[in-house]
Amino acid sequence: MGLTAALRSLAARRPHLFVLQAGDGLAARLAVEDAAAEHDWPLADALAEADALLVCGQAGPPWAEPVARAATQLGRPGRVLRLARAPASRAELAASVRRTLAAPPPARQPATHDGVPLPGYGPDRDGLALDHLTIGLGPVLAHWPAGLVLHTVQQGDVLESAEVESAEVMSTGGGAAGGWAAPWVGPARSVGSLERHRMASHLDSLARLLAVAGWDQEAAQARRLRAVAAGGVATVPGLERWTDRIRRAEGLRRMTQGLGVLTPAAVRRHGITGPAARASGVAVDARVQEAAYPGWVPLVASDDGDVWARTLQWLAAIDDASRLRGDATPVQHSAEGPRGRLPGASAALLAALPALVDGCELGGARLVVASLDPDLDEPAPGAARG
Amino acid sequence: MAETAVASASAWWGLLVPLGVLALAYAAAVLEAGGAARRALAVPVLESARLLTQPRRSTTTPDRLLWRLGVVGGLVVVVMADVVLPLGTWSLADLDMGVVWWTAFMALLWVTVFVTGWASDAPFALAGGYRFVAQALAYEMPLAIAVITASLAAGSLRVGQVVAAQADRWFVVEMPAAFVVYLVCALAVSFSGPFGTPVARDLAGGVLGELSGVDRLVFQAGRLAALGSAAAFAVPLFLGGGAGPLLPAAVWTVLKTLAVLALLVAVGRRLPLLRGERFTELGWVLLLPLALLQLLATCVLVLRTGAG
Numbered sequence: 293m294g295l296t297a298a299l300r301s302l303a304a305r306r307p308h309l310f311v312l313q314a315g316d317g318l319a320a321r322l323a324v325e326d327a328a329a330e331h332d333w334p335l336a337d338a339l340a341e342a343d344a345l346l347v348c349g350q351a352g353p354p355w356a357e358p359v360a361r362a363a364t365q366l367g368r369p370g371r372v373l374r375l376a377r378a379p380a381s382r383a384e385l386a387a388s389v390r391r392t393l394a395a396p397p398p399a400r401q402p403a404t405h406d407g408v409p410l411p412g413y414g415p416d417r418d419g420l421a422l423d424h425l426t427i428g429l430g431p432v433l434a435h436w437p438a439g440l441v442l443h444t445v446q447q448g449d450v451l452e453s454a455e456v457e458s459a460e461v462m463s464t465g466g467g468a469a470g471g472w473a474a475p476w477v478g479p480a481r482s483v484g485s486l487e488r489h490r491m492a493s494h495l496d497s498l499a500r501l502l503a504v505a506g507w508d509q510e511a512a513q514a515r516r517l518r519a520v521a522a523g524g525v526a527t528v529p530g531l532e533r534w535t536d537r538i539r540r541a542e543g544l545r546r547m548t549q550g551l552g553v554l555t556p557a558a559v560r561r562h563g564i565t566g567p568a569a570r571a572s573g574v575a576v577d578a579r580v581q582e583a584a585y586p587g588w589v590p591l592v593a594s595d596d597g598d599v600w601a602r603t604l605q606w607l608a609a610i611d612d613a614s615r616l617r618g619d620a621t622p623v624q625h626s627a628e629g630p631r632g633r634l635p636g637a638s639a640a641l642l643a644a645l646p647a648l649v650d651g652c653e654l655g656g657a658r659l660v661v662a663s664l665d666p667d668l669d670e671p672a673p674g675a676a677r678g
Numbered sequence: 679m680a681e682t683a684v685a686s687a688s689a690w691w692g693l694l695v696p697l698g699v700l701a702l703a704y705a706a707a708v709l710e711a712g713g714a715a716r717r718a719l720a721v722p723v724l725e726s727a728r729l730l731t732q733p734r735r736s737t738t739t740p741d742r743l744l745w746r747l748g749v750v751g752g753l754v755v756v757v758m759a760d761v762v763l764p765l766g767t768w769s770l771a772d773l774d775m776g777v778v779w780w781t782a783f784m785a786l787l788w789v790t791v792f793v794t795g796w797a798s799d800a801p802f803a804l805a806g807g808y809r810f811v812a813q814a815l816a817y818e819m820p821l822a823i824a825v826i827t828a829s830l831a832a833g834s835l836r837v838g839q840v841v842a843a844q845a846d847r848w849f850v851v852e853m854p855a856a857f858v859v860y861l862v863c864a865l866a867v868s869f870s871g872p873f874g875t876p877v878a879r880d881l882a883g884g885v886l887g888e889l890s891g892v893d894r895l896v897f898q899a900g901r902l903a904a905l906g907s908a909a910a911f912a913v914p915l916f917l918g919g920g921a922g923p924l925l926p927a928a929v930w931t932v933l934k935t936l937a938v939l940a941l942l943v944a945v946g947r948r949l950p951l952l953r954g955e956r957f958t959e960l961g962w963v964l965l966l967p968l969a970l971l972q973l974l975a976t977c978v979l980v981l982r983t984g985a986g
Contacts, residue, residue: 302727332717338883340735340890343728367732367890397733427801434882449805504880506951543872543950654805655953658880 303343304393308334310342310366312359312431313438316669317349318471321438322496323378324348326519327385329512336367337434344371344392349438355431362432370398414447417651422447429657435503437661439668442645449654454646471669472496473629473637483584483621484525487613492522493630494567494606494613497665498538501603504662505544510537525618532614535607548599552648552660555597562644566632568664571605572597578628584621599663631667638666683845683919684838687768692761695770699757702906703899705936709943710870710902725895732891741797748794749893752900755790756907759783762837763910766920766928769838776837777829780911781822784867787904788814791869791876794897795885806884810876813866816961817873821863823969824856827976828915841919848918852979855972857916859965864908864942866957868901871946877901878951909939 309328313321324346328335336342339362347359351374363372373392379385411423429442441457470477472493475486499514513534520528538544554564559574569576573595579585593608594601631637641664648664649657707722736742762769762776773779788811795807829835831852832843843849850857866873877884889897913919913934920927922934952960 296731299727299731302724303731306721306724306728308728337879338887340888341883341886341894343732365735367735369733369735425801435879446801449808502950506874506878506880507949509947510950541950543952546956547950547953654802655809655875655878655880 304390306333307343307389307393308336308341308367309389310336310339310345310362310434312345312347312362314347314349314351314355314359315439316471317347317351317375317438318669319378320348320375322518322522324375324385325515327379327382329515329519330382331386333389335434339365339432340367342366343368344373344389346389347372347374350376358432368393368397371395414452416447416450416452424452429661435500435662437666437668440642440661440666442649442661444649444657446654451649451652451654451657454649454657456642456645470671471667472631473634473667473670476626476629476634477671480622480624483619483623484617486623486626487616487619488521488525490630491528491610491613491617492518494610495521497630497662498603498606498610500665501599501659501662502538502544504658505547507541507544510534510541521614521617527617528614532611535611539604539607544603545600548603548659548663549596551599551656552652552663553597554644554648558644558647559597562640563636564632564640564644566629566637567605567609568602568641569632571595571601576633578633579626582623582626582628584623584626599659602663629670631665631670635671638668638670641666642668683842684764684767684769684772686772687770689770691768692770695761696757698765699753699760699903699907700899702910702935702939703902706902706906706909706939706943707898709940710947712943712947729891729895729898732894734891734893735888737798737800737888739799741799744793744797748790748792748797749889749897749900751790751793752787753896753903755783755786756900756903760907760910763907764837764841764914764919764931766926766931768928772836772838775835777825777835777840777915780837780907781825784904784907785818787867788818790900791885794889795876798888800888802881802883803885803888806876806878806881806887809878809881810869810885813869813873813875813957813961816958817863817866817965820859820961820965820969821867823966823973824860824863825915827853827856827969827973830973831976831980833980837914841914841921844918844921848916848921850916853916853972853976855968856976857912859969859972860912860916861938861942862960862965864905864912865946866961867908868905870901870905871942872949872952873957875951875953875957905942906935906939909942910935912938 311321311324345362345366351359363370371392373388411425413421414424416422425446427444427446429444430436430440442454443457444454445452475481475489495514495518499511499518502511502514517528517531517534554568554572556572556574559569559572565576570590570592571594573592575590575592577588577590579588580590591608591612593604627633629637631641645664648660652660704722708718711718711721759780761771762773762779791810792807795803828840828849831849832840834840865871869876877886881887886894886897913931917934920931922930
């Protein structure tokens with residue numbers, strides 16, 4: 293019918309995309325986000341809102357079941373586009389998305405489920421007997437670290453306990469591409485190149501944190517700055533103004549202060565390094581001992597150890613990295629990745645995570661996870677350096 | 679006795695109230711889209727087309743009746759509330775308790791939003807419903823007090839008389855604190871801007887998260903209509919209704935409504951989300967005392983001038 297066709301053609305002009313980073317899908321996800329920003333296609337927060345699911349990366353066997361379930365929950369069921377690697381051009385991505393949307397809908401499967409069990413009861417923090425809801429966060433969740441599955445028990449919307457599912461299970465690429473840590477485990481590079489990657493990594497983490505905190509405009513700006521920062525040696529226009537604006541943001545500070553406090557004792561117990569450790573006052577930095585960084589002093593922007601301290605730490609690290617972006621000193625091997633000393637930086641963060649989110653309200657727990665932003669594609673401890 | 683400044687129109691114009699509400703919702707959507715004008719005007723149209731062609735989906739064990747009622751209820755409640763809003767010097771129903779009518783119907787949003795979250799039987803949607811109720815508890819009192827302050831100064835609950843009482847001086851000048859409290863609560867009523875936690879990204883859409891297709895469209899329309907209605911109610915209450923030079927009263931009403939709506943959306947976009955416990959602090963510790971102080975000041979003013 294003419295009206296339906298007209299509506300469909302209008303609908304195809306602004307599809308909402310749910311972007312899922314599966315194993316080793318970092319490059320593809322970044323390319324998709326940049327392309328979506330250019331075409332003004334919104335990134336969906338929920339599967340029901342999305343017109344298509346974009347699976348970025350080599351989604352191996354552990355991803356088959358979550359992706360299949362997600363495909364049935366989409367706003368338009370069955371529209372899944374798999375991108376094993378970054379698309380060659382934005383036009384190619386646009387064409388693939390349009391093809392996916394235009395595909396005929398799959399035959400509707402009859403819903404098979406054995407009924408939903410009633411939740412159990414248990415005492416909550418005030419001693420009242422409340423329902424225990426077992427809810428898994430991830431792996432298919434917007435603005436969530438790729439491959440992380442957090443099994444939680446909630447009462448109301450307060451997390452009573454949390455457990456991280458084994459990280460190796462979901463990052464099926466085996467971390468072969470290395471995620472954000474790739475430049476540090478690859479062949480020799482220059483200081484400037486490493487620092488630009490660090491800047492891009494922190495901007496990506498900040499974009500995710502700001503998105504979870506609900507500050508859309510600044511999250512979009514962070515993604516734009518990340519796209520430029522990863523590009524070349526030139527100054528990123530507006531970066532300093534932007535970091536200043538976030539630093540002075542009263543609303544964000546009040547929302548995140550006092551949340552997810554990582555004590556120095558916990559930092560030492562789990563072996564956490566990098567910005568998360570420095571934000572708790574533990575001034576460790578592998579670059580102190582490296583010849584390519586002469587006279588390096590670990591920077592501690594704030595030592596409260598909460599989400600706001602980690603945000604400030606990232607902002608300070610971005611400003612630092614921006615100063616060094618043109619430095620051409622060659623580096624044989626540097627151990628200080630964006631999340632800490634490699635290997636094992638993200639594994640340490642994951643070990644500390646359950647204790648940090650215990651007792652948090654759901655939104656607060658999301659902020660805590662976003663402030664740590666572990667990268668499950670990092671090479672696991674014990675993996676050979678490439 | 680102050681006479682009303684608003685004449686009642688024929689009841690047949692009531693058929694146009696839903697259209698007016700949808701026009702307000704469209705204006706709110708355009709302002710929320712932001713950016714270049716052509717794009718902002720097109721975005722709500724493209725979104726509506728997209729949602730109209732999406733299939734409707736459901737969760738495994740929803741409470742179907744309540745879910746439908748919750749989704750549609752928002753728009754219905756706002757249409758009912760808007761019958762007392764005057765357009766210029768005409769009103770569809772200038773009820774003698776019009777101010778209470780509007781507040782009461784907007785309070786029904788508590789039920790529709792919570793039920794939408796609860797009935798879908800999904801944990802994130804339920805958490806979104808909890809957040810909305812916690813927020814509503816904090817803003818409803820300051821909103822009611824701000825609205826009553828205007829009624830008190832006019833000596834009547836009839837919207838037409840509130841407009842008439844602003845013949846010499848608009849209430850925004852006489853009671854600025856009440857106006858500010860009203861604007862903040864207007865944003866909270868429609869869970870927009872910094873008060874958008876019930877539909878926030880960290881809950882994967884919250885109350886909206888399980889809705890797709892026409893359900894999502896109707897719920898979003900209800901939310902935007904609530905924002906538009908709150909902006910429109912500020913005009914007879916604080917901004918003198920249709921008063922203004924040169925242009926007819928109806929045009930002034932529309933212009934003032936759009937101005938208030940633009941102000942609300944612009945301020946809302948610049949701020950990050952205010953999480954539940956922070957907003958509760960804001961509502962009880964700042965807004966409520968401020969509204970009460972303004973009410974006290976207005977009482978004193980009314981007694982001194984002997985108006986009644």
